[in-house]
Amino acid sequence: MSWEFIGKYMPMYQRAAVLTLKIGIIGIAFAILVGLMSALVLYYKVPVIKRIIKMYIELSRNTPLLVQLFFIYYGFPKIGIRLDAEICGVVGLAFLGGSYMAEAFRSGLESIDKIQEESALSLGMTRFQVMRYIIFPQAIATSVPAFMANVIFLLKETSVFSSISLMDLMFTAKDLIGLYYKTTESLFMLVMFYLIILLPVSLLGSLLERRLRYAGFGN
Amino acid sequence: MLDLGIDVLFKGTNFLRLLGGLWVAMRISLISIALSIPLGLLTGVLMTSKSKIIRFIFRVYLEMIRIMPQLVLLFLVYFGTTRALGWNLSGEMASIIVFVLWGTAEMGDLVRGSLISVPKHQYESSEALGMTKGQTYLYIILPQTVRRLLPLSINLITRMIKTTSLVLMIGVVEMLKVAQQIIEANRMTSQNAAFGVFLVVFILYFLVCWPFSRLAGFLEKKWQG
Amino acid sequence: MAEKLLRIENLIKSYDNLTVLNGINLEVNQGEVVVLVGPSGCGKSTLLRCINGLEPIQNGAVRLEDEVIQHGSKNLPDLRQKIGMVFQSYELFPHLTVLENLMIAPSKVQKRKKEEIKREALELLTRVGLADKANQYPRQLSGGQKQRVAIVRALCMHPEILLFDEVTAALDPEMVREVLDVMLELAKQGRTMVIVTHEMQFARAVADRVIFLDGGKIVEEASPDEFFDAPKTERAKKFLNVFSFERVENK
Numbered sequence: 024m025s026w027e028f029i030g031k032y033m034p035m036y037q038r039a040a041v042l043t044l045k046i047g048i049i050g051i052a053f054a055i056l057v058g059l060m061s062a063l064v065l066y067y068k069v070p071v072i073k074r075i076i077k078m079y080i081e082l083s084r085n086t087p088l089l090v091q092l093f094f095i096y097y098g099f100p101k102i103g104i105r106l107d108a109e110i111c112g113v114v115g116l117a118f119l120g121g122s123y124m125a126e127a128f129r130s131g132l133e134s135i136d137k138i139q140e141e142s143a144l145s146l147g148m149t150r151f152q153v154m155r156y157i158i159f160p161q162a163i164a165t166s167v168p169a170f171m172a173n174v175i176f177l178l179k180e181t182s183v184f185s186s187i188s189l190m191d192l193m194f195t196a197k198d199l200i201g202l203y204y205k206t207t208e209s210l211f212m213l214v215m216f217y218l219i220i221l222l223p224v225s226l227l228g229s230l231l232e233r234r235l236r237y238a239g240f241g242n
Numbered sequence: 243m244l245d246l247g248i249d250v251l252f253k254g255t256n257f258l259r260l261l262g263g264l265w266v267a268m269r270i271s272l273i274s275i276a277l278s279i280p281l282g283l284l285t286g287v288l289m290t291s292k293s294k295i296i297r298f299i300f301r302v303y304l305e306m307i308r309i310m311p312q313l314v315l316l317f318l319v320y321f322g323t324t325r326a327l328g329w330n331l332s333g334e335m336a337s338i339i340v341f342v343l344w345g346t347a348e349m350g351d352l353v354r355g356s357l358i359s360v361p362k363h364q365y366e367s368s369e370a371l372g373m374t375k376g377q378t379y380l381y382i383i384l385p386q387t388v389r390r391l392l393p394l395s396i397n398l399i400t401r402m403i404k405t406t407s408l409v410l411m412i413g414v415v416e417m418l419k420v421a422q423q424i425i426e427a428n429r430m431t432s433q434n435a436a437f438g439v440f441l442v443v444f445i446l447y448f449l450v451c452w453p454f455s456r457l458a459g460f461l462e463k464k465w466q467g
Numbered sequence: 468m469a470e471k472l473l474r475i476e477n478l479i480k481s482y483d484n485l486t487v488l489n490g491i492n493l494e495v496n497q498g499e500v501v502v503l504v505g506p507s508g509c510g511k512s513t514l515l516r517c518i519n520g521l522e523p524i525q526n527g528a529v530r531l532e533d534e535v536i537q538h539g540s541k542n543l544p545d546l547r548q549k550i551g552m553v554f555q556s557y558e559l560f561p562h563l564t565v566l567e568n569l570m571i572a573p574s575k576v577q578k579r580k581k582e583e584i585k586r587e588a589l590e591l592l593t594r595v596g597l598a599d600k601a602n603q604y605p606r607q608l609s610g611g612q613k614q615r616v617a618i619v620r621a622l623c624m625h626p627e628i629l630l631f632d633e634v635t636a637a638l639d640p641e642m643v644r645e646v647l648d649v650m651l652e653l654a655k656q657g658r659t660m661v662i663v664t665h666e667m668q669f670a671r672a673v674a675d676r677v678i679f680l681d682g683g684k685i686v687e688e689a690s691p692d693e694f695f696d697a698p699k700t701e702r703a704k705k706f707l708n709v710f711s712f713e714r715v716e717n718k
Contacts, residue, residue, distance in 0.1 A: 085400065085451035086444055087407035093418060094440040097425075101247060101437035142558035145519050146572035146624060147548035156571055160562045182311035186411065193313055193411070206325040210318055214310065221309050 028208045032199060039195040040216045046109055046189070047181045047220075050116025051174060057117055058124020065125070066132045076125070083122035089183045091115050096187040112184050116177055123173045131166030132158065167235055171228035178221060192216050247434030251442060256424050260439075263420035264446055267406040270337050270414075275399055277338075278345025285346055286353020300350065307347040313408050315340045320412040333414035341402060348398055356391040357383075389465040396458035400451045407447070417443055472497045472628055472659050473518065478527035480510070480517055480683075487513045489683040491527070495628070498657045502670040502691075505680035506706055511663045514680070515630045518661065519552050531628070548576060551621030555633040557613040559605040565592070565616050566601040569623050577624070584623065591619045595649050611642030615649055622653075629653065631662040647673075667710050671695050679703045 061076045083091075092115040099106065106114065135158050143157040144150075185194035196213040200206050251257040289300045307315070320336040323329070331339075360383050368378040410418045421443050425435045473495040480488040487510045495501050503511040516522045518529055523538040530536065536546055559568050569588040573579045592598045595615040605613055614634055621629060631650065635643040647669050654660065654673050664670055670677060670691065677694040679687040679702075687694065687703045698704045 081452065081455075082448060085404075085455055086447045087404040089407040089410070090418065090440070090444050090447050093421075094437075094444050098437040098440040101434040136558075138554060138556060138558055139560070141516075141521050142552070142554055143560070143572075144521065144544075145547055145550070145552040146620070147544045147546075147576045148572060149544050149576075152575055156575060157560055161560075164562065179311040182313040183408065183411070193317070196317060197411075200321055206321050210322045213314060213317065217310060217314055225309055 024207055024211065025205065028203070028205050029212060032195075032208075032212070035195055035199075036192065036212050036216050039190055039192045040220065042109075042189065043181050043184070043191045044220060046112040046116065046184065046191075047178050050113045050181070051120060051177050053113060053117035054120025054124050054173075054177060057121030058126075058128055061121060061125035062128035062132060065129050080122040080125055083119055088115055088119045088180050089186055091118055092183065092187050108187050108189050111187055112181070112189055116181065119180065120173065120177045123176065124170070127166045127169035127173055128162065130169065131162035131164075134165045135161050164235065168228070168232045171224070171231060175221060175224055175228060178224060182217075245432075245434045246438045246441070247432050247436065248438030248442065250424060250428045250432045250435040250439060253428070259420050259424065260417060260442065260446070263415065263417035264450070266334070266414065267409065267416040268403070268450070270334060270341065270409060270416075271399075271403045271406045274338055274341035274345050275402055277342045278349050278402075279395065281342065281346040282349020283353055285350030286357065289350055289354040290357050304347045304351055307344050312340065312344060312405050313411060315344065316408060316412050333409060333412045336412060337406070337409040337414060341405070344405075345398065345402055348401075349395060352391060352394045352398065353387075356387045356394070359390055360386050389461075393458040393462040393465070396454050396461070400454040400458070403451055403454075404447070417446065470497050471495070472499075472532060473661070474528075474530045475514075475518070476528050476530075478514075478517060478529065479525045480513055480522060481525055487683050488517065488524075491683075491685060493678065493685065495659060495661060498659055500654045500658075500660045500662065500673055500675045501678060502674035502676070503661065503663045503678050503680055504665075504667070504670060504706070505686075506709075509680045510683045511680050512632050515552070515632050515661065515663055518630060519547060519550055544576070548572075548624055549627045551624060551626035551629040553614070553617050553621055553629070553631050553634050555636050557605070557610070557617045557637075559613055559617055559620070561605050564602050564604055565597070565608070568605070568616060569620050572620070573623050588619070588623055591622055592616075594652075595619055596645075609642060610638045611645045614638065614642075614646045618646070618649055618653075628659040628661065631660065631664070633663050633665065635664065635666060667695070667707070679706065681706070 061080065064072050064076050092111060095106065095115055095118075096108065096111045139157060139161070140153055143153040148156070181191065182193050184191045185197065188194075192213055196209045199209040203209075251260065285300060288296055289304075291297055310318075316336060319340050320331060320333060323336075324331050364382055364386070365378060368382040369375075373381070406416065407418060409416055415423075421439045425439050428435050471494050473493075475491055475493040478488055478491040479486065491514060493501075503514065505511050513522060517524055518536065520529075520536045520538050520540070520543050528535055528537075531546060531549060534542070534546055536543070536550075559565075560571070563571060566585070566588060569592070570581070570584050573584040574581055589598060589601060592601055595618070597612060597615055597619075600608060600612060600616070605616070608616065618634075634650075635646050638646065643666065647666065650660070650662070650669075651673055660673075662670070662673065672691075674691045677687075677689055677691050678685055679689075679694065679698075679700075681702050687698060687700050689699070694703065695707065698707060
């Protein structure tokens with residue numbers, strides 16, 4: 024293993040990691056937004072929109088991100104929607120992640136007993152107050168494990184961004200392997216950088232899950 | 243009318259070629275699934291083993307596989323082992339190795355989860371009824387485990403099928419690659435082919451995965467109560 | 468007699484084809500304690516839920532001081548502030564401490580001052596013997612303690628009438644008493660209450676009037692002594708017999 028090589032190309036990997044993280048975080052933020060709105064539509068059984076959301080969830084969950092990205096990046100310009108590669112990455116991640124987040128939040132919302140809502144209503148709360156103060160905080164806490172699993176899943180999914188010519192970690196590794204045949208070093212750095220990104224999130228996830236499982240609210 | 247470029251697929255054998263590409267992806271998934279399920283069952287049982295060392299080893303294996311994006315694993319096996327072990331691995335072979343390693347880990351975790359999900363008093367109460375250990379497993383524990391496990395493993399299958407789209411990135415000519423070739427070859431005559439062809443690829447993936455997820459959802463609902 | 472607080476006229480409630488309440492007429496006076504008894508499935512819990520507008524009704528009307536309580540109507544949150552309800556399963560909010568449980572509705576719904584609510588909440592907690600639990604979470608309390616907190620939570624809204632839906636049914640026997648004592652105390656203070664219960668001795672002690680429901684109808688209505696000592700209808704006699712045992716002979 025050539026440490027010199029590693030030192031030389033470290034900045035390239037750093038830039039790539041920043042790009043991966045940037046698109047990952049923005050994409051996940053939009054995925055959370057899409058997921059929350061979808062979950063609320065499903066929870067309140069909003070007519071018509073509910074069916075559209077269900078269709079969206081099926082489409083999003085049953086197709087690979089890579090195919091979604093190809094369609095958005097190469098297909099959409101043909102019907103006049105031309106998006107920059109980074110925006111494509113964000114849109115793709117939001118489209119894919121939205122349905123996973125929706126499921127996480129929906130099952131959180133549905134895990135709260137109906138009678139909790141009734142008891143809040145009986146105190147004179149409006150439907151909005153019931154959601155805001157009673158159901159939502161509890162639902163969020165219940166959906167934390169699924170939520171964290173989704174965050175990790177989506178961060179890992181960002182690895183396909185190189186397919187739409189974003190210079191992310193995979194792109195960099197493949198580039199260096201192709202150019203210099205320094206396979207071991209290139210792959211070593213690839214793994215290291217993914218570990219730096221994913222390990223903390225994964226540890227945080229299991230920490231939160233353990234706390235929720237054994238403690239819940241109080242102590 | 244807007245030209246969506248789907249007509250390209252009706253030229254010559256283009257659509258058949260696309261389906262051929264889908265078959266390559268399916269073949270990789272099917273072989274990997276067929277190997278992962280028995281290996282995963284074994285791993286899952288070992289993961290509930292009383293031996294701390296065995297549990298630890300499998301835990302490390304699972305976490306290591308899990309934390310890496312599957313594409314990184316594909317790169318490691320395809321580019322890394324070729325270099326380190328000096329063999330010549332085809333993209334398809336590398337894909338199968340990665341998906342079996344990954345599938346076994348995920349399946350093992352599902353099996354472990356299902357096994358420990360059966361409450362302890364289920365064992366106790368069946369033994370209190372005078373059942374032997376074998377009978378307890380056969381009539382009480384196994385049916386409950388299977389009901390939990392089956393929908394989850396079917397979901398794993400859809401995940402595997404979706405993940406096979408990645409093999410494009412290590413040079414396997416599967417559906418996406420064929421799609422690219424078709425679009426490229428017809429660049430002059432059908433400019434909008436990228437929309438139509440990738441739309442069809444999208445739909446084909448959906449058609450393959452959707453029945454599995456419906457089945458999983460159906461079984462989950464049926465066995466919930 | 469005092470003014471009528473709650474008036475129920477010809478209430479009919481059905482789920483699909485099943486009629487649960489079939490023409491209920493009931494008036495509750497200011498300061499009166501009415502106990503609803505009857506076999507399970509007779510509709511007494513449903514009646515309470517209708518009084519609180521938690522269920523849509525098919526016919527008739529529920530009025531609180533001349534205002535109509537109707538499921539889904541706009542003024543329901545306002546009306547519900549005047550009706551305190553306590554559930555069998557406590558339904559404290561698990562993500563809030565005891566004190567927060569007591570304060571959330573007065574502060575968010577009635578927009579009262581935090582300090583004032585807190586003072587009142589702590590005072591009421593002290594009255595039910597739970598002052599030291601103010602900062603704990605519901606899951607750290609016993610069932611009886613939770614139910615006392617739930618009662619206090621309803622009281623903090625200054626309701627004009629209190630509804631109790633089998634509030635001791637989920638409790639271990641030794642905890643039943645502590646909850647019933649709180650309710651007896653409220654009765655002494657002259658609160659208006661409608662209570663659904665299976666505790667017959669308690670019903671007798673607390674009630675001004677006993678209503679016996681069966682098959683979705685009011686079958687008998689009497690003072691507690693009359694009802695328990697000399698029920699007029701066969702159905703009431705049969706129902707009350709369930710609570711007494713005969714000695715096992717030939718042992």
